[in-house]
Amino acid sequence: MAVKLTKLENGLTVVTDQMEYLKTTALGVWVKAGSRSEGEQENGITHLLEHMAFKGTTKRNAREIAEEIEAVGGEMNASTSVEHTNYYVRTLADDVPLGLDILSDILQDSIIDADELAREKHVILQEIGAAQDTPDDQVFDVLLETAWPNQPLGRPILGTPETVNGFSADAIRQYVERKYTASDMVLAAAGAVEHEALVDLARANFSKLSNSAPDEDNLAQYVGGEGAIERDLQELQIILGFEGLPYEHEDYYAVQVLASILGGGMSSRLFQEVREKRGLCYSVYAFHWAFADTGFFGVHAATGPEDAAELTEVLVDQLKEIAKGVSEKEVSRAKAQLRSGLLMALESPAARAGQLARQVMIYGHPVAIEELEKRLNAVTADRLQVLAEKLFATDNPTFVKVGPKAPMLNYAELKERLAGIKA
Known part of the structure; x- marks a missing residue:
């Protein structure tokens, strides 16, 4: 190439x-x-x-x-x-x-x-x-x-x-x-x-394009809190999350690895505990969005109102547990998943064009696949533990719901349960 x-x-x-x-x-x-x-x-x-x-x-x-x-x-x-x-x-x-x-x-x-x-x-x-x-x-x-x-x-x-x-x-x-x-x-x-x-x-x-000075976007200010829309539905949609990292943060690849270990695929912690072991929902996963100056690390799940209380407790427990550390086997699996995604993009011209465009917009230049692999390979289990503590030990998580009213942890109780995570 x-x-x-x-x-x-x-x-x-x-x-x-x-x-x-x-x-x-x-x-x-x-x-x-x-x-x-x-x-x-x-x-x-x-x-x-x-x-x-x-x-x-x-x-x-x-x-x-x-x-x-x-x-x-x-x-x-x-x-x-x-x-x-x-x-x-x-x-x-x-x-x-x-x-x-x-x-x-x-x-x-x-x-x-x-x-x-x-x-x-x-x-x-x-x-x-x-x-x-x-x-x-x-x-x-x-x-x-x-x-x-x-x-x-x-x-x-x-x-x-x-x-x-x-x-x-x-x-x-x-x-x-x-x-x-x-x-x-x-x-x-x-x-x-x-x-x-x-x-x-x-x-x-493209000779007609304006070449005036760019109009910069305002910096985002993360607030967090609780949001809900009550609707008469069969399932309750839940997202629990925290402020994440921007694109250019040194731990960008580490946070992707962390999300993969927690909830990226059928072998992830959340899938095994929430779906396979307890049968609390069909879909559960972790994700990380990166923006220019901020980000969001979250867990999304959908369940019936009768299982909402147990589900939210398990989600909090899994966040606390992963902040205690991850295994080398988990790190290796997550890296393999992410590396596969990087390389698969090279086989699709549409995905590759988008990858190049985003890199130029973020970094000002394309980034060689070897450099991306190097950054990914540099992620360690020790670094992931530090990162998880940093992300989850917060006074302002975001907890949102859409669906039927259901007994479950309220926002204050959720914050209290998360308080045990040390930064």
Whole structure:
């Protein structure tokens, strides 16, 4: 594999990985703009903009955008996250110029038609409704709102019906001008791609991007606490967690190993204790989200109300137990799982392009797989014990629930049970 990076005169970064054995190319533009980039009254505008990008430009209407890429057997989509938005295509190698032309068109020349905007608002309202009807989605919105209240990181990516209905075409254009700057964008490609040829295409196609100074996001302030939505459901969705680590923290890979040991797979502690031994739920797992300046380490489970009390007690006990230490066997298994994920990404051009784009946005440059493996291999059992104590010995865990009312540990009791963990 041959990873190359070029920064254009306007600030746009182009990064590629030529995978010579492939006949297709995954190509995308990643923008450092997500839901945490929004003001309070802008909540949801990043996601709406992502939808509107496909609804017509100065030279293509919405149908022509879809037809042109599909006429050559390609596919196109986009997604919005907390910190990034990405627009991507997958095409045969010969059709990369077309894919890039369409990407540059929708990112620079979208017209934000009033009729299309009204229709797409309605689509997003349906999307918001679907998320609210899905308890295991809704509980994560409650998590964000509880962990980071009254700040951009704590607001839903989709926005609310009130904010979405309030957006005008001018507001969207102003947001684009402020956030879609060349220096905050990465063009990444993997597969059958020639770096210099793509650089030439990018230089010719992305000349209209703003090169104004980036608009920095506000720092997040973790708060934590208790949040709940009571609903008449068969199962109660539960998340218990703590402030985690940002991407660039020295223990980033250690916290991923810790999450894997605790609840990453069928051999993990939580799966064995909660599901296999006690049969308290179907799904239970641990996770760690990393953001630019903070993170979240959590455990998610769903159970019937009759088992909620025992489940929460077991979750707390497992957190206390892992803070006492882990075995070398557990560390080895977790490292193998994470290493496998890293290497599998190298076999998928779409995953590889996304990996490169995120690395450039976080570190400013691609990171060699050998360096990632080195960081992962440096994790030790002793370090994991110190890290677990540090994460879990806190006065402000986050505890959120969505579902039926059930007898279980309350927030004060949960904090008291966790107090035995020493930092």
